[in-house]
Amino acid sequence: MAxxxxxxxxxxxxxFILLPRxxxxxxxxxxxxMRIANYLSTHPLYQWQFLSRHGGLVQAxxxxxxxxDKIACDEIAFGKIDRGKSPASxxxxxxxxxxxxxxxxxxxxxxxDQARHGTFLVGVEIGAYIFARAxxxxxxxxxxxxxxxxxxxxxxxxxxxxxxxFTIDRHIMTCAGGMAGVDLMLHxxxxxxxxxxxxxxxxxxxxxxxxxGHFPQxxxxxxxxxxxxxxxxxxISYLEERIEDSIxxxxxxxxxxxxxxxxxRLFNKYVGCSIVxxxxxxxxxxxxxxxxxxxxxxxxxxxxxxxxxxxxxSSCFTRTFGRKPSQYRRAWPDEDQAPNLPGxxxxxxxxxxxxxxxxxxxxxxxxxxxxxx
Numbered sequence: 001m002a003x004x005x006x007x008x009x010x011x012x013x014x015x016f017i018l019l020p021r022x023x024x025x026x027x028x029x030x031x032x033x034m035r036i037a038n039y040l041s042t043h044p045l046y047q048w049q050f051l052s053r054h055g056g057l058v059q060a061x062x063x064x065x066x067x068x069d070k071i072a073c074d075e076i077a078f079g080k081i082d083r084g085k086s087p088a089s090x091x092x093x094x095x096x097x098x099x100x101x102x103x104x105x106x107x108x109x110x111x112x113d114q115a116r117h118g119t120f121l122v123g124v125e126i127g128a129y130i131f132a133r134a135x136x137x138x139x140x141x142x143x144x145x146x147x148x149x150x151x152x153x154x155x156x157x158x159x160x161x162x163x164x165x166f167t168i169d170r171h172i173m174t175c176a177g178g179m180a181g182v183d184l185m186l187h188x189x190x191x192x193x194x195x196x197x198x199x200x201x202x203x204x205x206x207x208x209x210x211x212x213g214h215f216p217q218x219x220x221x222x223x224x225x226x227x228x229x230x231x232x233x234x235x236i237s238y239l240e241e242r243i244e245d246s247i248x249x250x251x252x253x254x255x256x257x258x259x260x261x262x263x264x265r266l267f268n269k270y271v272g273c274s275i276v277x278x279x280x281x282x283x284x285x286x287x288x289x290x291x292x293x294x295x296x297x298x299x300x301x302x303x304x305x306x307x308x309x310x311x312x313x314s315s316c317f318t319r320t321f322g323r324k325p326s327q328y329r330r331a332w333p334d335e336d337q338a339p340n341l342p343g344x345x346x347x348x349x350x351x352x353x354x355x356x357x358x359x360x361x362x363x364x365x366x367x368x369x370x371x372x373x
Contacts, residue, residue, distance in 0.1 A: 012192070014048045015088040018068055019095035019102055019127070024060040026094055026124050029181035036201045037189055045193065049088070053107055061096050073110035085117040090188070092122040096177075099126035100151060100293040108134035118171055122184070125177030132156045141167050142174040146217045150243075150286045151293025154304075166213045176217050183211045229270050231258060239279055243286050246306050249275055283307070284320050291329045298325045 014034065016027060034046035052058045055070030091114055095102060111134050115121055123131040128144040129152065131137050141160045144152050153161045165180040166173060166187070175184045182205065190198035202210055234256055239247065252275070253260045267275045283305040290301045299310050307313035317325050 011044045012046050012089040013087055014046060014090045014092060015051055015086060016048060017051050017053075017071065017091065017093045017107075018058040018060075018066055019052075019093070019099050019130075020058060021061045021097045021099070022058065022094040023096040023125055023177055024062050024064055026096075026175075026177040026181050027060075027066075029179060030092060030124070030185050032205060033182060033185035033189060033201050036204045037193070037197060040197065040200055040204070045189075053104055071107065071110060073106045086114050086119055088119060090120045090122055092124060093127035093130055094124045095126040095130060097126075100129050100148070100155075102130060103133065111136065115171065120171050120173065122173040122175060124175045124181065128152065128174045129155075131172065131174065132159055136172055137174070140169040140172060142169075142172075143167050143176050143217075144174065145176050145178070147285075148289060148293060150289040154290060154294050154296070163217055164213060165211045165215050165217060168213060180211070180217070182207055183215075184213070186210055187213065229266060231256070231263065231266055232270055235263065235267075235275065236278075236282075239282060242306075243283060244304055244306050246308060247279065280316060281320070284317055287313070287317065287325070288321065288328070291325060298329075301325070 016030075018027070031048060034048065038044045038046060050058075050066050050068040051071045052068035053071055055068055057065040058068050059065050091111070093111070108130065111121060111131070115136055121131065121136065123129075123137075123142075123144075125145050126148060128137065128142050132142070132152075132155075137156070137159045139158065139160075141162045143162050143164050143166060146163050149161055149163055152159075164176070166175040166184040168187075173184065175181055182202075186198045186202055186207070189201060202208070235252060238252060238255060249260055249263070253263055256263070263275060267273065267278060271278055273281075287301050287305045290296055290304065291298075294301075296304065298314075302310045302313035305313070307316070314325055317323075317328070321328060
């Protein structure tokens with residue numbers, strides 16, 4: 001969607017609303033394209049301002065702080081229909097850990113006012129949760145970081161979740177965060193100014209491969225050539241679509257039309273674990289997201305992730321993440337300023353491979369002892 005196809009001569013204001021524990025990387029990746037655009041232009045194209053609900057210092061997830069002005073949503077009596085239009089062309093809401101449960105009626109009401117005035121609103125990472133609670137995403141396509149998709153889709157069934165870099169629906173945008181912020185800002189620069197300026201900004205940032213909004217957030221497991229193996233990609237897509245089901249490997253092979261031995265060999269070669277291990281890890285990661293971002297009971301989560309037994313689910317979860325599901329939910333996010341999220345595919349396969357090596361070493365030692373050496 002084109003934001004504005006005419007070249008703008010005015011300096012545009014971008015207001016960043018920072019929630020506690022916001023992602024500093026997402027903030028800087030969105031500011032830098034604007035800074036470089038100013039550097040390349042004969043006059044300032046952008047200026048930016050940092051805001052928060054109550055003003056003062058706001059701490060990011062990496063413990064750095066940013067001084068913020070107070071949002072003017074309290075200055076007019078709460079309850080009025082309109083609090084006035086912000087002078088900004090864009091209002092960018094950044095949230096991270098804990099924003100899934102963040103709720104502030106005055107902020108959401110102010111955001112609704114700005115949407116009515118036609119201001120471009122951008123929800124970055126978990127900022128999409130705030131937009132959803134404000135009713136700004138109902139019936140729209142929206143994105144958030146891929147690791148939060150399970151909870152987002154479960155909490156807001158009236159929204160069409162899209163695991164892509166960013167989405168634009170009229171004046172409402174959502175962005176996955178991280179490096180997707182660069183691509184979204186380059187898109188905005190191109191639409192407001194021109195392609196040449198956006199390309200030069202990308203070149204200055206050494207950002208040689210620009211991602212369009214519809215590009216996927218994750219490339220999937222890669223071969224040694226750096227390309228996603230098509231069979232593995234199809235298998236993972238099949239498993240993700242049936243996360244609630246207990247799926248047998250022979251059923252997967254029959255559906256995909258591939259011999260079981262070949263599929264197992266591909267997973268061990270390119271992913272580093274068996275398909276059964278990978279499927280279990282994927283279900284546990286899905287469960288972890290539901291634990292921290294929804295109010296579902298642990299029993300409901302175990303069913304939603306395809307575990308036939310709650311005790312088996314709890315055992316697998318504890319073994320993988322080091323905490324029982326109930327302990328994990330209590331510890332997030334209040335007790336952990338920067339929560340630890342073990343359980344990536346790499347970490348999981350590394351643990352599995354280390355366990356295999358230790359077993360092999362132990363077995364060899366036993367053989368040596370039996371031989372009297």
